[in-house]
Amino acid sequence: MEVIMAIAIGFLFMAAVYLMLSKSLLRIIIGTGLLSHGAHLLILTMGGLGGSAPPVLSEGVTNMADAIPQALILTAIVISFGVTAFFLVLAYRAYQELGTDDMNLMRGTDEDDE
Amino acid sequence: MVQVLFIFIPIIAAIFIPVLFKKVRGIHTGWFVLIVPVVLAAIYASYISRVMHGEAIVSKVNWVPSLDISFISYIDGLSLLFSLLITGIGALVVLYSIFYLDRTREQLHNFYVYLLMFMSAMLGVVQSDHLISLYLFWELTSISSFLLIGYWYDRDRSRFGALKSMMITVFGGLMMLGGFILLSIMGGTYSIRELIAQAPTLATHDWFTLSLVLILLGAFTKSAQFPFYIWLPDAMEAPTPVSAYLHSATMVKAGIYLVARLTPIYASSETWVWLVMGVGLFTLFWGSFFAVKQTDLKGILAFSTVSQLGLIMSLLGAGAVAFHVDQAQDTVFKFAAFAAIFHLINHATFKGSLFMIAGIVDHETGTRDIRKLGGLMSLMPISFTVAAIGSFSMAGIPPFNGFLSKEMFLTSMLAIKDFNLFAMDTWGAIFPIVAWIASVFTFVYSFYFVFKTFTGKYKPELLPKKAHEAPIGMLISPIILASLVLIIFFIPNIIGDVFVKPAVLAIQPFLYDSVSAIPIHVSAWHGFNTELFMTIGIFVVGFLLFLTIPKWQKLYNIVPDWLSLNRLYDRFMTFLDKDLNFISKLYMTGSIRNYLVYMFSFIVVITISTLFVKDAFSFSMEGTAPIHVYEIILILVLIISTMTVLFSKSRLTAIIALGAVGYSVALFFVIFNAPDLALTQLVIETVSVALFLLAFYHLPKLSRHEERIRFRLNNFIISLGVGVMVTLVALSAQSQKLVPSITEYYKETVNTLAGGGNIVNVILVDYRGFDTLFEITVLSIAGMAILGMIQLRLSRKENEHENK
Numbered sequence: 001m002e003v004i005m006a007i008a009i010g011f012l013f014m015a016a017v018y019l020m021l022s023k024s025l026l027r028i029i030i031g032t033g034l035l036s037h038g039a040h041l042l043i044l045t046m047g048g049l050g051g052s053a054p055p056v057l058s059e060g061v062t063n064m065a066d067a068i069p070q071a072l073i074l075t076a077i078v079i080s081f082g083v084t085a086f087f088l089v090l091a092y093r094a095y096q097e098l099g100t101d102d103m104n105l106m107r108g109t110d111e112d113d114e
Numbered sequence: 115m116v117q118v119l120f121i122f123i124p125i126i127a128a129i130f131i132p133v134l135f136k137k138v139r140g141i142h143t144g145w146f147v148l149i150v151p152v153v154l155a156a157i158y159a160s161y162i163s164r165v166m167h168g169e170a171i172v173s174k175v176n177w178v179p180s181l182d183i184s185f186i187s188y189i190d191g192l193s194l195l196f197s198l199l200i201t202g203i204g205a206l207v208v209l210y211s212i213f214y215l216d217r218t219r220e221q222l223h224n225f226y227v228y229l230l231m232f233m234s235a236m237l238g239v240v241q242s243d244h245l246i247s248l249y250l251f252w253e254l255t256s257i258s259s260f261l262l263i264g265y266w267y268d269r270d271r272s273r274f275g276a277l278k279s280m281m282i283t284v285f286g287g288l289m290m291l292g293g294f295i296l297l298s299i300m301g302g303t304y305s306i307r308e309l310i311a312q313a314p315t316l317a318t319h320d321w322f323t324l325s326l327v328l329i330l331l332g333a334f335t336k337s338a339q340f341p342f343y344i345w346l347p348d349a350m351e352a353p354t355p356v357s358a359y360l361h362s363a364t365m366v367k368a369g370i371y372l373v374a375r376l377t378p379i380y381a382s383s384e385t386w387v388w389l390v391m392g393v394g395l396f397t398l399f400w401g402s403f404f405a406v407k408q409t410d411l412k413g414i415l416a417f418s419t420v421s422q423l424g425l426i427m428s429l430l431g432a433g434a435v436a437f438h439v440d441q442a443q444d445t446v447f448k449f450a451a452f453a454a455i456f457h458l459i460n461h462a463t464f465k466g467s468l469f470m471i472a473g474i475v476d477h478e479t480g481t482r483d484i485r486k487l488g489g490l491m492s493l494m495p496i497s498f499t500v501a502a503i504g505s506f507s508m509a510g511i512p513p514f515n516g517f518l519s520k521e522m523f524l525t526s527m528l529a530i531k532d533f534n535l536f537a538m539d540t541w542g543a544i545f546p547i548v549a550w551i552a553s554v555f556t557f558v559y560s561f562y563f564v565f566k567t568f569t570g571k572y573k574p575e576l577l578p579k580k581a582h583e584a585p586i587g588m589l590i591s592p593i594i595l596a597s598l599v600l601i602i603f604f605i606p607n608i609i610g611d612v613f614v615k616p617a618v619l620a621i622q623p624f625l626y627d628s629v630s631a632i633p634i635h636v637s638a639w640h641g642f643n644t645e646l647f648m649t650i651g652i653f654v655v656g657f658l659l660f661l662t663i664p665k666w667q668k669l670y671n672i673v674p675d676w677l678s679l680n681r682l683y684d685r686f687m688t689f690l691d692k693d694l695n696f697i698s699k700l701y702m703t704g705s706i707r708n709y710l711v712y713m714f715s716f717i718v719v720i721t722i723s724t725l726f727v728k729d730a731f732s733f734s735m736e737g738t739a740p741i742h743v744y745e746i747i748l749i750l751v752l753i754i755s756t757m758t759v760l761f762s763k764s765r766l767t768a769i770i771a772l773g774a775v776g777y778s779v780a781l782f783f784v785i786f787n788a789p790d791l792a793l794t795q796l797v798i799e800t801v802s803v804a805l806f807l808l809a810f811y812h813l814p815k816l817s818r819h820e821e822r823i824r825f826r827l828n829n830f831i832i833s834l835g836v837g838v839m840v841t842l843v844a845l846s847a848q849s850q851k852l853v854p855s856i857t858e859y860y861k862e863t864v865n866t867l868a869g870g871g872n873i874v875n876v877i878l879v880d881y882r883g884f885d886t887l888f889e890i891t892v893l894s895i896a897g898m899a900i901l902g903m904i905q906l907r908l909s910r911k912e913n914e915h916e917n918k
Binding site for chain 2: 048
């Protein structure tokens with residue numbers, strides 16, 4: 001199972017990076033969303049997918065899933081939501097102010113540095 | 115302990131200078147400063163009686179004991195001589211500056227703070243026995259020199275000169291640091307004395323020559339040797355007291371000091387002898403030849419300093435020859451080291467006085483341009499006398515001290531041709547010839563300096579000020595120095611016994627047991643020998659050349675300006691500034707997309723190559739979870755929805771597909787026994803999709819902005835690389851569990867320590883409670899930022915919008 005998951009995660013990352021490299025701000029944001037999904041699944045898979053019960057202490061359960069990747073992912077989900085929300089509003093405001101969502105047109109110029 | 119503190123007295127005194135300058139406006143700040151070098155000179159003078167018999171006085175203060183770095187003040191003949199020069203000339207220069215710099219117009223607090231800083235640094239250089247602290251002080255002299263050259267910082271030339279000296283000397287300093295580090299690794303110690311003690315074993319080390327060349331780079335840049343001398347003429351933008359002090363008497367001699375100090379270590383090397391002597395002699399010739407080209411009084415003196423430093427340097431190189439000769443103390447090779455130190459003292463006296471006179475001329479006439487000057491002899495008789503004494507000494511005319519050391523210099527150079535190692539018997543004859551030619555030009559520029567300024571026609575119409583003699587206070591220092599020039603001629607052996615021989619003992623410790631064993635006696639008359647005829651030749655040819663200067667001065671125009679070293683430096687600086695900037699701009703495009711491309715490419719290349727170079731990739735199916743039908747279906751859903759995101763043309767489809775990816779991830783969490791994650795993911799995904807829909811309503815259509823096929827192909831290759839990399843990493847991580855999971859700890863303690871059963875939740879709120887707290891903080895900051903962005907309306911932009 002882990003092998004198939006690894007390939008699926010690789011595919012998610014590929015799609016995410018491809019989107020992030022495009023010129024449109026919207027596609028970049030969607031790309032970051034996909035990237036976080038990929039990262040969550042990656043953490044989960046790296047910890048191993050074995051285990052037949054949730055990591056909750058109860059009578060008679062011995063083979064439970066690894067709790068640490070889950071704890072990490074839980075934090076990551078929330079943070080990635082914060083980031084996505086921030087990006088969205090940033091894109092919205094940038095589009096309002098600049099009238100474009102093309103990254104090539106939004107780049108800084110030399111005059112900005114001086 | 116106390117002796118080390120003496121080094122820091124000037125820099126400590128510097129702390130009070132700005133206060134004195136601000137509070138005591140009625141008295142020139144220089145008077146307070148003057149106390150410091152005078153007291154220090156008195157202290158160091160009290161060492162003379164002990165050091166002149168060959169004793170060395172050591173004092174140590176630990177600085178960073180764990181790194182074996184300490185301040186060690188080691189005073190032997192060489193250090194003491196330099197310390198006395200630094201404080202003695204320092205006192206005269208401060209006295210001179212009191213009259214040179216106006217109390218009301220100049221920023222004296224800056225000036226004296228820099229000057230005192232330099233004094234500490236320079237004392238540190240010549241007394242440090244520890245390589246690292248020596249380097250530290252060395253760079254501090256560069257920095258204070260930079261500050262002093264740029265003292266009149268509103269002048270372009272000052273800033274340019276300051277930067278130039280900094281670039282060149284700091285370059286050399288860094289090279290020297292490299293050499294020091296190599297040396298300390300070779301010897302296993304930072305102490306110069308200990309390194310000297312093991313000199314024979316060092317010489318066989320592989321790095322010996324490399325460290326030698328690096329250290330010489332430091333010495334040559336500092337002591338303005340060819341081709342690094344170009345910073346010194348530009349450093350003349352500094353106020354004249356600084357030129358007299360740093361750029362003729364002390365700082366530029368730090369390189370000389372270093373070469374002298376390390377001679378016992380490196381003298382056995384052929385490279386050392388050739389480099390030090392060759393570069394020194396060439397610099398001597400080059401400086402003296404081009405001094406006559408200059409029209410600025412201080413420019414002449416700058417080139418003359420370059421040339422004289424070369425002279426001392428070549429003598430030190432010749433001094434190293436004595437290490438290769440049996441019974442050197444009985445041969446003619448013994449003179450070089452003595453002559454080097456003797457000339458160093460003489461140079462400090464006559465060049466110091468000449469600089470002060472140049473400053474006086476500048477001060478009283480308003481110009482230093484030798485073409486406008488002339489006929490000042492009757493107006494400034496005292497200045498003329500001092501200038502004449504200094505110049506004649508520089509030219510090597512008796513009865514001035516320069517004559518004595520020039521004779522010894524010629525003796526040493528003549529001796530070289532009798533040396534039969536290092537191919538010197540073939541090439542050695544060049545040395546006395548070059549030395550003679552250079553001495554002729556030295557004679558010419560000395561006369562050029564004094565007679566073009568003080569004799570000839572007085573041209574008041576060209577002078578910004580009406581010329582008159584300087585105030586007596588300003589004349590005291592040059593008069594003292596000029597008297598020394600005269601006195602030393604008559605008592606050379608007292609100077610030799612007290613100052614020169616102890617220093618020679620430090621340079622050539624293998625040759626002599628004690629100071630009294632050095633069999634050198636200076637006398638003005640040696641009978642009719644080769645040196646005398648050479649000297650007479652110098653006077654005759656020099657005088658003829660001086661009379662015909664206008665006829666042959668055109669020679670200097672043969673070499674075009676753009677070929678000069680200065681142009682080379684300028685071009686190099688432009689290259690650093692403009693061309694490298696241009697190169698950076700080629701890839702620093704200002705577009706985040708490009709930077710992402712660089713980053714992803716590098717991550718892929720580095721990670722994948724590491725995986726294979728370190729043989730970290732492994733693949734095993736062992737211990738993998740079984741595959742179920744649900745999971746296969748989910749993966750298909752995941753991939754199909756991702757494809758939809760990639761290829762959809764409409765915003766709405768893309769959003770919904772993204773949502774589908776999110777929900778399938780949530781379902782994965784369900785399958786893999788992570789109920790908390792699944793719940794969170796469902797909630798977050800729902801909110802996210804809603805937010806996307808809300809925002810997309812305001813956003814433009816999903817456009818690809820006419821992305822070309824090549825552009826897309828590039829992106830595809832990079833993203834494919836990232837995907838492959840992640841897959842490989844995931845497989846490797848899964849296939850090799852190097853350490854057992856630490857979850858066992860939580861399983862065992864979650865009930866006893868935290869009193870909970872749901873391990874994931876307990877980890878979040880208990881074991882990593884602060885982490886969660888900060889996570890909430892991050893979320894709130896993001897929330898506030900969003901609120902801020904929505905409410906923010908830049909007024910400038912709003913106006914633009916109204917105009918549209």
